[in-house]
Amino acid sequence: MIEEKKGAILILSGPSGCGKSTLLKEVYKDISDYYFSISTTTRAPRTGEQNGVDYFFVTKEEFEKDIKNDDFLEYAKVHDNYYGTSLKPINKALEEGKLVIFDIDVQGHEIVRNKLDSIVTSVFITTPSLKVLEERLNARNTDSSDIIEKRIKNAKGEVEFFQDYDYLIINDNLEIAAKELVCIANITRIKTKLYEKDKIISNWLN
Amino acid sequence: MIEEKKGAILILSGPSGCGKSTLLKEVYKDISDYYFSISTTTRAPRTGEQNGVDYFFVTKEEFEKDIKNDDFLEYAKVHDNYYGTSLKPINKALEEGKLVIFDIDVQGHEIVRNKLDSIVTSVFITTPSLKVLEERLNARNTDSSDIIEKRIKNAKGEVEFFQDYDYLIINDNLEIAAKELVCIANITRIKTKLYEKDKIISNWLN
Numbered sequence: 016m017i018e019e020k021k022g023a024i025l026i027l028s029g030p031s032g033c034g035k036s037t038l039l040k041e042v043y044k045d046i047s048d049y050y051f052s053i054s055t056t057t058r059a060p061r062t063g064e065q066n067g068v069d070y071f072f073v074t075k076e077e078f079e080k081d082i083k084n085d086d087f088l089e090y091a092k093v094h095d096n097y098y099g100t101s102l103k104p105i106n107k108a109l110e111e112g113k114l115v116i117f118d119i120d121v122q123g124h125e126i127v128r129n130k131l132d133s134i135v136t137s138v139f140i141t142t143p144s145l146k147v148l149e150e151r152l153n154a155r156n157t158d159s160s161d162i163i164e165k166r167i168k169n170a171k172g173e174v175e176f177f178q179d180y181d182y183l184i185i186n187d188n189l190e191i192a193a194k195e196l197v198c199i200a201n202i203t204r205i206k207t208k209l210y211e212k213d214k215i216i217s218n219w220l221n
Numbered sequence: 222m223i224e225e226k227k228g229a230i231l232i233l234s235g236p237s238g239c240g241k242s243t244l245l246k247e248v249y250k251d252i253s254d255y256y257f258s259i260s261t262t263t264r265a266p267r268t269g270e271q272n273g274v275d276y277f278f279v280t281k282e283e284f285e286k287d288i289k290n291d292d293f294l295e296y297a298k299v300h301d302n303y304y305g306t307s308l309k310p311i312n313k314a315l316e317e318g319k320l321v322i323f324d325i326d327v328q329g330h331e332i333v334r335n336k337l338d339s340i341v342t343s344v345f346i347t348t349p350s351l352k353v354l355e356e357r358l359n360a361r362n363t364d365s366s367d368i369i370e371k372r373i374k375n376a377k378g379e380v381e382f383f384q385d386y387d388y389l390i391i392n393d394n395l396e397i398a399a400k401e402l403v404c405i406a407n408i409t410r411i412k413t414k415l416y417e418k419d420k421i422i423s424n425w426l427n
Contacts, residue, residue, distance in 0.1 A: 178413045183413045
């Protein structure tokens with residue numbers, strides 16, 4: 016019999032306001048064995064934030080020890096606090112055959128592709144146009160105009176990189192976009208490159 | 222606004238008895254704008270065979286004219302009759318933005334990949350094991366033992382090439398396998414490589 020499916024990586028990028036979180040909820044309804052990559056930080060948890068949900072909250076000493084052990088995919092120091100992506104939980108999830116999901120920007124996409132020796136499927140999610148993005152950011156009324164301006168500027172820069180991704184989802188119709196993302200998540204682990212050729216053939220023949 | 226999706230190619234290969242036709246029916250339920258590539262032949266239609274459904278039936282003169290016009294993706298002469306894959310209907314379907322589906326063997330897969338300048342997604346479909354394939358071929362009771370033996374021999378040879386494909390579907394559970402194939406068919410036309418980068422970016426920004 017043919018071997019079980021292995022772990023693989025799914026990267027999502029796209030401007031804030033493109034609907035990534037809403038679409039991801041549909042993926043979680045359909046797939047149970049996933050691991051959503053969360054960041055590790057030395058900053059204090061804010062009200063309502065949970066360790067292992069919003070961030071892994073660690074001490075400065077723990078973070079610096081992990082830096083020395085080369086245990087970060089990437090990290091940065093912002094205003095005296097460290098932020099980074101720990102490799103341990105990612106590698107653990109991959110070993111368990113899970114789908115590891117990253118919600119990262121275009122630079123993060125490049126780092127994951129280059130630094131992790133796993134099969135990666137990547138998706139760039141966007142709105143039908145910049146105008147629609149602006150409308151959505153204004154309508155959700157959660158960000159200051161400064162923040163919205165910054166998000167728009169980032170979005171303009173990031174769209175240039177869409178073709179470095181495998182798939183483009185235009186979130187015009189939520190139902191269609193969700194179906195597309197769920198489909199991508201479902202088939203990421205049946206890529207032939209994930210299988211050990213000789214093992215599969217010998218198992219299949221016997 | 223971002224442009225419409227373009228046509229793309231979906232190739233299915235796998236041993237006779239792997240369940241391709243049953244799985245394809247599920248794809249047809251979900252997708253309407255597809256074109257299933259059928260062969261052109263000079264042999265006479267058998268009882269029940271329809272022109273444009275089972276084959277394109279043409280005269281020897283028509284076939285040879287198309288050969289001269291370089292209008293075949295591939296062709297062969299078997300027992301005085303020609304069989305081939307005409308390029309015209311394929312190119313027409315691609316221009317119309319359709320998903321062009323091929324059910325072909327591993328050699329055909331290589332030809333389509335190399336000769337057609339389109340985005341190709343390919344799927345190798347198989348049973349969980351050779352033993353299961355043998356059981357299925359025997360159980361369906363439609364082929365002589367000679368034919369079954371030939372199919373088994375072909376299957377052993379073809380499985381060696383599964384890793385030249387993008388995806389491997391192991392048809393163990395029909396529902397899961399169908400879901401996987403429908404998903405692949407659905408997302409084949411959102412590959413970023415199908416979009417013209419400059420056009421998309423300029424449309425998105427304006």
